[in-house]
Amino acid sequence: MQDVFSYIEQNRETYIGWLQDICKQPSVAAQNRGMKETADMVERFVREIGGEAEQLETSGYPVVFGQFKGESERILSFYNHYDVQPEDPLDLWHSPPFGAEIRDGYMYARGVADNKGNLMARLAAVHACLQVRGKLPVGVKFIVEGEEEIGSVHLEEFVEKYADRIGADGCVWEFGYKNADGRPQISLGVKGMCYVELICRGANTDLHSANAAIIENPAWRLLWALNTLKGPDERIRIEGFYDKVASLSDDDQLMLEQMIYNEEDTLEKLGLKSFLLDLKGIPLKEKLIFQPTCTVCGIVSGYIGQGSKTVLPAEARVKLDFRLVPDQDPHEILALLRKHLDEHGFSDIEIQSFTLEHPARTPLNNPLTRAVVNTSKQIYGMEPTIMPMSPGTGPMYILCQHLGIPAVSVGVGHFASNNHAPNENISIDDYIQGIKHIAAILEEFAKEV
């Protein structure tokens, strides 16, 4: 592979430029900003490096679908997304979120880690192989959706409509990170999600807060409702919530024990003294990987500007995400939440549901997992850490597990890439190393039996 690796090094600046170009193009699905421009740009990239490309329509943003022939029948697909999270809070960014500024070896941009860095590394790897060898060892498919950050709301529709196009022998999933000590993480699944907004309403207008003595405050009601969902012990109090949580297999236990999670570096980087509930070691890793969550992602009511305003709010809203583990079902969790609120006297609180995604897992022992693990050792010079499941979420169930396609996550982010947060970044060296890793995986996957 040294010929391909050398080519990648020689074209380092070109590949960095590709990444800057796409990062400078906003693509915020939640706000419908720059979505068409970005889909067009991805389609153009696939074409320019020698693939066939088209935009497959859905009821939402189109999926960019790319295809490259290979020497063998085996097909490797790449699942990525061209949409990004909203960039606020803006004032915490040290450079413009869509500036793609490079400082001290890191590129900063909304989406550079999640998910444009991985998308461009994979396109660059295919480009390098074709330039050097004139052909690819396996067939390649790119499935690049535009709604991952809003819960892949039309991906199920896409899978049904284009089932004949997306078949593959393995899928390299969209994300991947290095630990604080530089060790690559490979993960073999994702948590599911039930994302909801709860809305509690009071009087038909905001009122002077003197009225709060006798008029119900929807902010207090929402707080009390939330308090019935989870207390400081972190146990989710919805009846039946844990009923379908699968117990850990011996393999899971072993993977947890072997999984490397650098507690000290993580805490230092985040300015924290301890993890939640003072967890450490295996119980910490088990909670991260195998436990579902209930998270306040956003809450708002009343006056939130500078200084004081004495107002009794008319409305209060909270955004909650439940991350789910096998075999929880997001639709069932949504129904349990409704039932819980009703039974606790909060039937007036409205639920709007957003993302509903199943958890998914890939077995440890299959050709793709082996190809990714073996090449990791070559590229990074150390054993990767294998996570039995990522604490993050994605449509792996409908796109892979459901179709019997093994999916493995590996990529160019690092533990402090600030995905979904201000100053999102990746290391330029990680990006170049990630391009080489994908090139190596293409070759290795052709050989694995």
Next chain:
Amino acid sequence: MQDVFSYIEQNRETYIGWLQDICKQPSVAAQNRGMKETADMVERFVREIGGEAEQLETSGYPVVFGQFKGESERILSFYNHYDVQPEDPLDLWHSPPFGAEIRDGYMYARGVADNKGNLMARLAAVHACLQVRGKLPVGVKFIVEGEEEIGSVHLEEFVEKYADRIGADGCVWEFGYKNADGRPQISLGVKGMCYVELICRGANTDLHSANAAIIENPAWRLLWALNTLKGPDERIRIEGFYDKVASLSDDDQLMLEQMIYNEEDTLEKLGLKSFLLDLKGIPLKEKLIFQPTCTVCGIVSGYIGQGSKTVLPAEARVKLDFRLVPDQDPHEILALLRKHLDEHGFSDIEIQSFTLEHPARTPLNNPLTRAVVNTSKQIYGMEPTIMPMSPGTGPMYILCQHLGIPAVSVGVGHFASNNHAPNENISIDDYIQGIKHIAAILEEFAKEV
């Protein structure tokens, strides 16, 4: 008084124009918008109707001080404020907040009810008396501050610095409202206030919410802390909070029984089925007037825009107002709150304090109260309802009670004036009637022994 009343009627359009002029001038103290322009405008009004006027400096916004000589030694002061609340949420206004649009007999503007309508009615009354009679029956002082909506933060300093200027035999307080049935309310005191912002911090940056399995969420912590302050029974759980709450006197009980509060109209207007805790009748009135409150005026954390964003917030903030009743002390309440949070494991939650005001009361039996009550019957053709204390707040303690000056609240607002809320308004007829009422009070107060 018919001569003065006729003059007021004839100059109706002039006085409406005065009010529109001042309402079109924004004066948001919390945001330092238009404060100097508005103070200058008030000073100019006092001069133009024949008084002496000056701006008395404080460390904050100046107090506009106006003086008019009278036939008797007796002095009546008017306490008003030229600042207004912020106008957001903007999208709920049906006309621009600083447009002072008149629709169907009502003028709509931020500050028209709180407090520019009352200020202009009082200036207009003095103007009318002087135009018709050439002199005032009693001496008049205007004390018009610019920080009422941010808790009169420099008024204590002002009172100490200008103690010799503000002496009076009675003070007509800034606000006053009609009930839903058109009956004027007269109130004889105000609640106190302790307004704070609580800030809870987590990691040093927002994070991808996948991390919420093992990293503490400051939004949840703040919710749990708030839950220790008050539960659905509305009882405030801070130890010692109620210790200094005075019990009701026989006079208080009598006033409560006689006080008219139109429950049905209020509920209908606000689109509600019932009051807090299903209260009705005297217990409802007692809670409104004599019970302290703890109100979430604003809460914010994480992503609050459209759609979903899976973020673990770095920070959560809540704005709380505690309305206090005699003899609670806002400084003591602040200390009790700190102690409560510390003792419940929330010593990391920061408290920023804003308004700290004592409650205040005026006796039922004194010349000013009698003058206001007696003239009310003449002007409005019905008995006013007397509230032993207003559920609202103001610096009555430092400006009046503390100096032995009785203070009575009466004014041109109505029960649905939407103070501090979108579409703040007063009735034009109420405004004109309010001008007449002040003119009558000036004459009656000269006679009362």
